[in-house]
Amino acid sequence: MLSWIEAFLLYRQQLVLCDGFKSEYSAVTSGVPQGTLLGPLLFLLHINDLPSVVGPGTSVRLFADDTLIYRVIHSMEDQVALQRDLARLEQWAESWGMVFNASKCRIMHVSRSSSLHQYLYQFRGVVLSSVTSEKYLGVYLNHDLEWSHHIDQVTAKAARKLGFVRRNLRGSPADCKKLAYISLVRSGMEYASIIWDLYTKADSNKLEKFNVLQPDGYFHHIPTKPVSLTYTNSYNWNLLKKDVRFNG
Numbered sequence: 001m002l003s004w005i006e007a008f009l010l011y012r013q014q015l016v017l018c019d020g021f022k023s024e025y026s027a028v029t030s031g032v033p034q035g036t037l038l039g040p041l042l043f044l045l046h047i048n049d050l051p052s053v054v055g056p057g058t059s060v061r062l063f064a065d066d067t068l069i070y071r072v073i074h075s076m077e078d079q080v081a082l083q084r085d086l087a088r089l090e091q092w093a094e095s096w097g098m099v100f101n102a103s104k105c106r107i108m109h110v111s112r113s114s115s116l117h118q119y120l121y122q123f124r125g126v127v128l129s130s131v132t133s134e135k136y137l138g139v140y141l142n143h144d145l146e147w148s149h150h151i152d153q154v155t156a157k158a159a160r161k162l163g164f165v166r167r168n169l170r171g172s173p174a175d176c177k178k179l180a181y182i183s184l185v186r187s188g189m190e191y192a193s194i195i196w197d198l199y200t201k202a203d204s205n206k207l208e209k210f211n212v213l214q215p216d217g218y219f220h221h222i223p224t225k226p227v228s229l230t231y232t233n234s235y236n237w238n239l240l241k242k243d244v245r246f247n248g
Contacts, residue, residue: 008038030097040064046096053092054085063137067100073109079119086123102126108134112144139192147196151203154189158210161185185210 012028032039051060061068071082093100102124108131121128132143140150165180
């Protein structure tokens with residue numbers, strides 16, 4: 001097995017082809033070939049021990065090459081412990097020939113209290129900036145665990161997609177418009193709804209404004225007033241609020 005993996009990784013070369021001209025071959029001394037099935041598996045094996053390097057009380061979550069580290073902070077000692085764990089991640093990366101991009105790292109304090117002393121965390125010699133909202137796996141997390149900012153981002157994206165569908169499918173059959181609306185617009189609004197849910201009337205109304213496709217394939221103008229149950233059901237569409245809570 002080891003010899004097989006070595007043969008897959010070692011002695012590879014690459015070149016650049018541009019307008020029919022080729023560069024000289026250059027040895028590839030790191031990384032894995034792109035577009036292979038074995039490449040992602042080898043990467044996961046390579047970083048699999050990362051969560052074990054942090055101390056007790058600190059947790060690490062991995063998704064592909066994204067790393068999330070968090071800890072419940074009760075006192076200054078917990079903040080120091082978290083800084084120590086960041087240093088351990090630096091040591092781990094150095095041991096395994098990897099480098100974290102400190103410029104893409106952020107700190108977010110999740111709390112409704114502002115009395116906690118703000119600790120200046122450092123990573124790879126960079127003082128990490130503190131943010132009140134950050135996108136993680138397609139969901140905007142807010143420091144106060146409210147979801148209005150996420151809903152604002154979702155509706156803004158839905159508006160752009162709906163405009164694209166309206167412009168490009170103006171003369172298309174109703175079934176084609178319905179498929180495009182469900183797959184491009186509504187699916188994005190319902191993404192990760194099991195996490196954020198609709199728990200305020202204001203956020204619910206923001207999303208319901210985009211329930212605008214009629215059965216005959218005609219897109220109604222986005223309403224400026226809050227959407228009522230009668231308005232939405234007149235087009236035989238379930239309320240997003242109903243669907244979101246069902247999915248959750």
